[in-house]
Amino acid sequence: MIIIIALVFLIYSIALIWAMGVWRKMELWSKHKKASTRRFVSVIIPVRNEESNILNLLSDLSRQEYPKSKYEVIVINDGSDDLTVSLVHEYLERTDIQLMLLHSENYQSNAAPKKKAIEYGISRSKGDLILTIDGDCRCGEHWISTMAGMLEVSDSKMVCGPVGFDTKGTLFEKMQQIEFSAVMGTGGVCLASGYPTMANGANLCYEKKAFYEVSGFSGFEMIASGDDEFLLHKIYEKYPGKVLFVCRKEALVKTYPKASVKDFLEQRKRWAGKWKMHKNKRNQYLALFIFLVNFLFLVSGAYSLVDKRGLLVFASLIIVKFVIEFLFLKQVSRLLNHQFNPIEFAITWAIYPFYVITIGLLSNSGSFVWKGREIKNLKN
Numbered sequence: 620m621i622i623i624i625a626l627v628f629l630i631y632s633i634a635l636i637w638a639m640g641v642w643r644k645m646e647l648w649s650k651h652k653k654a655s656t657r658r659f660v661s662v663i664i665p666v667r668n669e670e671s672n673i674l675n676l677l678s679d680l681s682r683q684e685y686p687k688s689k690y691e692v693i694v695i696n697d698g699s700d701d702l703t704v705s706l707v708h709e710y711l712e713r714t715d716i717q718l719m720l721l722h723s724e725n726y727q728s729n730a731a732p733k734k735k736a737i738e739y740g741i742s743r744s745k746g747d748l749i750l751t752i753d754g755d756c757r758c759g760e761h762w763i764s765t766m767a768g769m770l771e772v773s774d775s776k777m778v779c780g781p782v783g784f785d786t787k788g789t790l791f792e793k794m795q796q797i798e799f800s801a802v803m804g805t806g807g808v809c810l811a812s813g814y815p816t817m818a819n820g821a822n823l824c825y826e827k828k829a830f831y832e833v834s835g836f837s838g839f840e841m842i843a844s845g846d847d848e849f850l851l852h853k854i855y856e857k858y859p860g861k862v863l864f865v866c867r868k869e870a871l872v873k874t875y876p877k878a879s880v881k882d883f884l885e886q887r888k889r890w891a892g893k894w895k896m897h898k899n900k901r902n903q904y905l906a907l908f909i910f911l912v913n914f915l916f917l918v919s920g921a922y923s924l925v926d927k928r929g930l931l932v933f934a935s936l937i938i939v940k941f942v943i944e945f946l947f948l949k950q951v952s953r954l955l956n957h958q959f960n961p962i963e964f965a966i967t968w969a970i971y972p973f974y975v976i977t978i979g980l981l982s983n984s985g986s987f988v989w990k991g992r993e994i995k996n997l998k999n
Contacts, residue, residue: 620922621932624915628936631912635943638808642950645811645866654768654867660690661746661827662763665723665736669754670702672875674710676756681716685763691717693744694754695736698723703754719743733820734836734846741830749830751846752872753821757785761869766824769865776829776861777854779810780822780870783955794967795876795883796957797948798974804951807864809905815855815862816902820847822872825854833857848902866954873956884981891982910979913972916940941968 662680666673673694680692694707707720721743723736741749748767752758762780770778781803786792806817833853836846855862877883891906919936922929945964952959 620918621929624919624932624936627912627915628939631908632939632943635947638804639947639950641808641811642804642866642947645807645864646954649769649866652769652772654765654772654869656748656764656768656771657686657689658748658767658771659746660685660748660750660763660767660824661741661744662690662692662750662752663737663740663744664692664694664752664754665697665733665740666694666699666703666754667697667732668699668701668703670699670706672755673703674706676752676754676758677707677710677714677718679758679760679762681714682760683763684760685767687716690763691719691744691746693719693721693740695721695723695740697732697736731836731840731842731846734840737820737846738835741827741835744827747827748824749827750824751820751822753874756782756821756872756874758872759869762872765867765869766822766865769863769867769870770824770826773863774861775863776858777823777825777851778863778865779806779818779851780824780865780872781807781868781954782819782821783871783873783957784876785873786876790963790966791880792876793958793960793963794970796952796955797959797964797967798971799876800948800951800955800957801944803955804947805905807866807951810851810862810864813860814901815851816848816905818847818851821874822870823847823850825850829854829858868954868956871954871956884978887978888981891978906979910975913975916972917976941965944968 664673664676677692677694683690696704696707704720704722707718711718711720721739723732723739737751748770750763750766766778766780769775782799783803784792784796784799786796802817803819806819809816810818830850833850833856836850838853839849842849851862877886916936919929919933923933945961945968948964949959
């Protein structure tokens with residue numbers, strides 16, 4: 620057992636050291652690329668009950684340095700029952716950007732209403748490029764120009780942008796920042812290495828032509844989540860090497876961490892529930908490997924309580940795992956503008972193995988609560 624644990628952690632350590640090297644190359648490559656394009660961009664925003672956030676996002680989009688004649692903003696109402704629609708209507712009266720409000724007819728679906736909303740928005744768009752963002756996000760003034768520009772200069776069909784958190788500074792929020800840095804870092808490194816695994820629909824840019832060439836969300840339209848990951852895989856499969864992770868702060872989109880543990884677990888359960896739906900086994904292997912690393916770490920800790928030899932092994936694993944993960948996540952946090960506090964990292968690091976096991980088990984339920992609705996994965 621000790622030999623197996625040591626071997627798994629040796630592979631894990633080598634993988635993270637390699638990941639740090641890849642991330643550094645991504646930073647240098649992106650830094651020296653001049654993002655530039657003047658193609659027409661359609662910003663797609665599916666929203667449900669975002670009365671607290673939508674005006675902030677629309678205000679951000681109205682301040683873009685990208686020419687106003689070269690982009691439009693399409694808000695698709697996904698069954699909101701708060702003031703979201705009224706607020707967008709009011710903003711329409713006073714804005715100078717090209718803004719459209721649509722209403723999705725599929726919001727009562729218990730499978731994948733967000734995908735239907737995005738599809739509808741794209742069908743009504745006039746842009747060559749589609750740029751998606753969520754209604755609870757914020758973006759800087761260079762967001763459109765950077766995302767669209769990096770797609771153009773890299774000759775890509777899709778670019779995936781970084782997503783970070785805007786927090787009030789509580790420990791729970793800081794812990795979510797650290798955990799999310801791991802998600803962003805892993806996805807970015809895998810994509811840059813030619814092994815796409817994950818993306819975030821809150822910050823994606825792709826050619827509309829490419830979306831239709833791969834038949835959009837067809838083939839996974841009944842899976843609750845995955846308007847990002849599954850589309851990433853479809854486009855990458857048709858255009859190998861033509862999908863890029865944008866490692867630039869100007870492309871950063873920020874959202875808000877979850878206010879409660881319950882909401883946090885529901886969100887992560889929704890994300891994790893996709894892993895066994897992937898036709899590409901690579902995603903499943905990655906999820907299982909991360910689960911295995913954390914499971915064996917806990918097993919090693921339990922074994923150290925009954926065997927002195929196990930105590931030495933567990934102490935070694937603590938040092939190696941802590942140092943390597945600390946260095947990698949500190950590197951990723953720079954891009955996401957996250958304050959990286961060693962004490963907050965240590966607390967998160969200690970809880971993380973239990974969290975991974977919990978989410979791994981909960982993800983098998985096949986349903987979750989999102990925006991006040993119970994959503995289920997249905998078979999196509």
